[in-house]
Amino acid sequence: MTTKKDTGFDAFFDAITQSPEFKTAMTKDWKKDSIEYLDNTIESMQKGVENAEKIMSEFNKNFATPEAIETGSKYQENTPKSTSISQTKEKEEDSEKLTIEIQRFKKTNEKMWGWNGVAGMDKLKKELSESFIRPLKFKFLIQELRTKKKEENGGQSQEKNTKKNDKKSKELLEKLYSEYEKFKISIPTGMLLYGPPGTGKTFITKKLAEEMNCGFVSKNMGEFGSSYLHQTTKNIKEFFDSVKKAAEKEPIIVFLDEIDSLVSTRGQNADAHKAEEVSQFLQEFNALDESENLIVIAATNRPDHLDSALLRSGRLDKKIYIGPPDFNARKELFQMYIEKKGRPHEALDYERLATLSEEYVSADIKAICEEAARDVSQKLFDFIDEAQDGTLTKKDLQGHKITMKLLENTIKETPSSLKVVDMSIYDNWLEKIS
Structure with missing residues (x-):
């Protein structure tokens, strides 16, 4: 009866240790030197571990305060796992999804x-x-x-009493x-x-x-x-x-x-x-x-x-x-940005304002009205002290209104935006596509 031959690790180990080469090597001095070297290495490592423990103990005693630990934890949570700069940038780019803001206007005026x-x-x-x-x-x-x-x-939204x-x-x-x-x-x-x-x-x-x-x-x-x-x-x-x-x-x-x-x-x-x-x-x-x-x-x-x-x-x-506003549109613009806005004003000659603002665009007229309103409102700041000490009177609040003279001066000081625009662009393009 034949016995099944062992082909596992034990057989491999026996074959190595029983070989003539292994027996020859074991008789030499390297065995003793290697063991001594290994012992010295282990001892050195143990000393290194002891020194490291001492250093960490001193560090924890002096620096590992509760505040520092909390800050470190937050930093680790927010720090990307990958150390690759290019990978981090790619992740940031992927995460920056474009979002849209939908405005829904409410009727306030x-x-x-x-x-x-x-x-x-x-x-x-x-x-x-x-x-x-x-x-x-x-x-x-x-x-x-x-x-x-x-x-x-x-x-989903059925009503029992739907009106006929x-x-x-x-x-x-x-x-x-x-x-x-x-x-x-x-x-x-x-x-x-x-x-x-x-x-x-x-x-x-x-x-x-x-x-x-x-x-x-x-x-x-x-x-x-x-x-x-x-x-x-x-x-x-x-x-x-x-x-x-x-x-x-x-x-x-x-x-x-x-x-x-x-x-x-x-x-x-x-x-x-x-x-x-x-x-x-x-x-x-x-x-x-x-x-x-x-x-x-x-x-x-x-x-x-x-x-x-x-x-x-x-x-x-x-x-x-969408071109510059005509005469009637300019007149309405001044009315809109002063009267409809509810800004305090004296009697105004809107036709004259429309004449003075020829070749001005809508944005120019809006800016003129806002600048005039700002000039008048600035004078109210002079009465802050009176308001704080309780001496402000009704008379102090009167007379702060947008005047015709103020608007005329503001128009003179405000150049038209069209001065830097070549208007022929639009005529030529319209002719081209027509």
């Missing part, structure tokens, strides 16, 4: 709400109301009614909308506002959001830029994903300011990164057609710098020139 707060521009208001505001408001109203109807049918008038009203609105839809009218949801700086492009867009009772998202196109490779295109995608998601819940107006800073003309010398960024933007812009509740309004001071691809049909179909 009826005189300044919606179109009431826009001086002049009657032709623009009428055009936008007919082709843009009324159709979209009607569309959003029907969508809201249909959403509520689904919720009621699903039992409400039900009939909804049915009639649906019939009216069905008739409107038969005409297959395409409502422009992309608009370009162009014109010189300070003419009120941002202001008009906000007033449009008030008029339509929409959420408002404003984005300066220069904010998309990043020093990291491909990060700009990533920022563009994340922003549009965010606004599309927000528009699932409510109508949103997205205002893209200084659009020429990103989507500028791509010349022969344009680098690959610039082309990639413009391409990404146009791709995201085209996808907005799927979002029914999203309205995009872009603004620029330099329409001649825009990439021609952005101006193609289906993107920014409506192009509106």
